[in-house]
Amino acid sequence: MKGNVTVKTLAKELNISIATVSKALNDSYEISIDTKQKVWDLAKKLKYERNPAASNLRSHKTKTIAVIIPEIANNFFSLAINGIEEIARKRDYHVLIYQTHENSETEIAFTDSLLSGRVDGILISVSSSTENYEHFKELVKKIPVVFFDRTIEDIDAVKITTDDYESSYNAACHLIENGCKNIAYLYALNNLSTGQKRLSGYQDALRDHNLPANPDLIISYDKDAEKNYDNIKQLIVSQKPDGIISSIEEFALPCYYVCRDLGLNIPDDLKIISFSNLSTAPLLSPSLSTITQPAFEIGKEAAGFLFKILDKKPFDQDEVPTLKSTLIKRESSS
Amino acid sequence: MKGNVTVKTLAKELNISIATVSKALNDSYEISIDTKQKVWDLAKKLKYERNPAASNLRSHKTKTIAVIIPEIANNFFSLAINGIEEIARKRDYHVLIYQTHENSETEIAFTDSLLSGRVDGILISVSSSTENYEHFKELVKKIPVVFFDRTIEDIDAVKITTDDYESSYNAACHLIENGCKNIAYLYALNNLSTGQKRLSGYQDALRDHNLPANPDLIISYDKDAEKNYDNIKQLIVSQKPDGIISSIEEFALPCYYVCRDLGLNIPDDLKIISFSNLSTAPLLSPSLSTITQPAFEIGKEAAGFLFKILDKKPFDQDEVPTLKSTLIKRESSS
DNA sequence: TTTATTTACGAATACGTTTAAGTGGAATGT
DNA sequence: ACATTCCACTTAAACGTATTCGTAAATAAA
Numbered sequence: 001m002k003g004n005v006t007v008k009t010l011a012k013e014l015n016i017s018i019a020t021v022s023k024a025l026n027d028s029y030e031i032s033i034d035t036k037q038k039v040w041d042l043a044k045k046l047k048y049e050r051n052p053a054a055s056n057l058r059s060h061k062t063k064t065i066a067v068i069i070p071e072i073a074n075n076f077f078s079l080a081i082n083g084i085e086e087i088a089r090k091r092d093y094h095v096l097i098y099q100t101h102e103n104s105e106t107e108i109a110f111t112d113s114l115l116s117g118r119v120d121g122i123l124i125s126v127s128s129s130t131e132n133y134e135h136f137k138e139l140v141k142k143i144p145v146v147f148f149d150r151t152i153e154d155i156d157a158v159k160i161t162t163d164d165y166e167s168s169y170n171a172a173c174h175l176i177e178n179g180c181k182n183i184a185y186l187y188a189l190n191n192l193s194t195g196q197k198r199l200s201g202y203q204d205a206l207r208d209h210n211l212p213a214n215p216d217l218i219i220s221y222d223k224d225a226e227k228n229y230d231n232i233k234q235l236i237v238s239q240k241p242d243g244i245i246s247s248i249e250e251f252a253l254p255c256y257y258v259c260r261d262l263g264l265n266i267p268d269d270l271k272i273i274s275f276s277n278l279s280t281a282p283l284l285s286p287s288l289s290t291i292t293q294p295a296f297e298i299g300k301e302a303a304g305f306l307f308k309i310l311d312k313k314p315f316d317q318d319e320v321p322t323l324k325s326t327l328i329k330r331e332s333s334s
Numbered sequence: 335m336k337g338n339v340t341v342k343t344l345a346k347e348l349n350i351s352i353a354t355v356s357k358a359l360n361d362s363y364e365i366s367i368d369t370k371q372k373v374w375d376l377a378k379k380l381k382y383e384r385n386p387a388a389s390n391l392r393s394h395k396t397k398t399i400a401v402i403i404p405e406i407a408n409n410f411f412s413l414a415i416n417g418i419e420e421i422a423r424k425r426d427y428h429v430l431i432y433q434t435h436e437n438s439e440t441e442i443a444f445t446d447s448l449l450s451g452r453v454d455g456i457l458i459s460v461s462s463s464t465e466n467y468e469h470f471k472e473l474v475k476k477i478p479v480v481f482f483d484r485t486i487e488d489i490d491a492v493k494i495t496t497d498d499y500e501s502s503y504n505a506a507c508h509l510i511e512n513g514c515k516n517i518a519y520l521y522a523l524n525n526l527s528t529g530q531k532r533l534s535g536y537q538d539a540l541r542d543h544n545l546p547a548n549p550d551l552i553i554s555y556d557k558d559a560e561k562n563y564d565n566i567k568q569l570i571v572s573q574k575p576d577g578i579i580s581s582i583e584e585f586a587l588p589c590y591y592v593c594r595d596l597g598l599n600i601p602d603d604l605k606i607i608s609f610s611n612l613s614t615a616p617l618l619s620p621s622l623s624t625i626t627q628p629a630f631e632i633g634k635e636a637a638g639f640l641f642k643i644l645d646k647k648p649f650d651q652d653e654v655p656t657l658k659s660t661l662i663k664r665e666s667s668s
Numbered sequence: 669t670t671t672a673t674t675t676a677c678g679a680a681t682a683c684g685t686t687t688a689a690g691t692g693g694a695a696t697g698t
Numbered sequence: 699a700c701a702t703t704c705c706a707c708t709t710a711a712a713c714g715t716a717t718t719c720g721t722a723a724a725t726a727a728a
Binding site for chain 4: 004006007008018019022023025026050051053054055056057058059
């Protein structure tokens with residue numbers, strides 16, 4: 001790119017210094033309105049675009065945020081990104097996307113590389129395989145970070161989450177009220193507080209209804225989709241649960257397939273409810289009862305708080321909301 | 335960020351010039367292996383991270399690409415991004431995401447702003463409301479661009495598309511073979527060659543089977559979801575089609591809802607097939623027949639060609655593949 | 669009027685990196 | 699023996715912007 005139009009071009013054309021041009025472009029109070037207008041007009045006319053690299057190098061502002069998520073091809077996360085993007089857009093910020101694919105090392109590589117000053121702030125939904133949090137602890141000391149949905153307990157940062165405990169407690173109650181006595185739990189996000197809260201909700205609901213807590217009714221998520229299918233099948237065959245709570249969306253469809261393959265009727269033989277943002281939940285056969293997180297809102301809130309931090313707007317920790325998921329009762333659990 | 339470790343730090347520590355350090359970090363042939371090793375070791379030890387802004391400013395390389403899409407919360411696009419990200423990851427490239435929300439002005443704002451040198455290249459899937467292509471024509475002259483899926487006809491750039499014409503021709507044939515004589519077409523992407531090819535496929539299939547082409551059987555997509563529902567309902571009530579081809583996924587679920595609300599049975603009263611990447615298509619009631627595009631592959635191919643251009647690797651226009659969609663026949667069309 | 673203050677601008681430098689153009693000395697060629 | 703090439707490194711100048719500091723003129727305060 002040669003002959004690109006820079007502040008220099010504008011300065012020469014208007015017979016003023018590049019300092020003045022730069023200040024005018026930044027709407028500095030030091031510059032008269034006349035001069036500003038001239039600069040703006042010419043800038044528009046010549047299609048001047050500020051060089052982001054130079055600007056960033058000098059000012060240490062990138063107008064860019066990073067979003068680190070496990071998987072983009074996931075209803076929850078793509079909706080969350082949607083929310084994030086909407087907020088970023090309003091501020092003319094750029095959004096970088098990084099997928100960890102639930103791999104902790106990839107996650108560490110990303111966070112490390114983002115220390116170079118490429119972004120002003122980071123939004124993270126933690127990978128489920130992450131066990132060691134040292135890289136996060138280092139990270140939050142050096143750059144503004146907001147966690148969303150998938151968070152870890154012991155870290156000093158803003159975290160936007162939903163009422164995971166209550167959601168799963170209520171889901172379990174719902175199944176119990178509908179007659180389930182032997183409810184299985186499909187566990188995931190084992191290392192994250194998010195996952196643990198969901199599990200606790202389930203467990204406490206059983207306890208509060210004087211139902212036994214059978215550890216064999218709990219299986220954990222596997223990255224391998226086939227294994228998940230097998231594990232679920234195994235669980236259903238051996239434990240004969242009459243209800244299933246799936247703590248992540250990825251478990252829901254396999255349940256349907258297993259039931260179909262085993263000739264089980266949902267909800268008569270087995271009631272199912274799943275955390276999910278599937279738009280097709282109402283059209284499944286039978287329609288799927290869901291705990292639906294406000295993914296879009298979560299993204300917006302997370303981005304909003306990140307910008308509050310970037311703006312150095314002070315806020316109190318208890319201004320950070322815990323968003324509410326919606327329990328949508330459909331055929332699969334009735 | 336003060337006291338950050340830079341090439342200067344490394345140079346001072348090792349008693350060599352910063353030029354040597356820089357070259358060593360870039361694995362230049364001018365530097366002895368001993369020196370390189372020392373630099374690399376120290377860099378790792380001190381957790382040196384190259385400042386991207388400075389690097390970019392000097393070298394005009396950003397190691398960043400932009401992806402401009404209509405909507406991220408869409409199965410097709412999130413899968414495509416997944417493919418793009420995978421390729422970018424291998425090259426240590428960063429990926430910026432921009433959503434146009436099918437708004438042409440937003441699209442123009444993005445392309446304009448990307449002229450500032452923020453990215454090395456751009457991947458675009460064109461907004462459906464885009465009617466004027468001047469901004470694209472300017473864009474492709476100034477920066478490497480690859481279009482994917484949603485492309486426009488008259489532009490000199492690599493375009494990764496699927497066999498839209500054939501897919502929709504085959505879908506129509508499939509419905510005709512299953513007895514449909516009055517097939518409606520849910521039109522979308524009217525301004526794009528993608529949309530036109532899909533329409534032509536449908537029309538030609540009718541013609542080849544001596545079926546009349548009734549323009550009243552064709553309705554166009556509206557951004558407003560409710561209007562789409564109404565339009566479909568109106569179409570079904572007034573034209574009484576026995577088959578529907580939906581040229582985008584967004585039309586599929588409304589069809590189901592309309593049929594449910596009108597008490598129509600799919601597929602007995604009305605057969606449906608839709609372009610779609612819905613993972614739940616097999617579990618819908620009835621399961622949805624789809625034309626499924628290889629979204630992930632499209633993303634990978636598009637990114638692959640963008641990098642070929644960035645690498646200045648010459649390639650022939652006929653190396654650019656047209657990927658094949660899969661027609662998956664399920665209950666909704668049988 | 670004199671002095672202080674404000675306004676509107678310019679000169680110069682720094683941000684951290686890459687790179688063109690050297691340089692001194694060792695190795696090679698004739 | 700000398701010239702030439704090559705190696706491994708250094709010097710210095712960019713890249714385009716933001717910002718500190720300075721200053722002349724205009725205005726206000728005394």
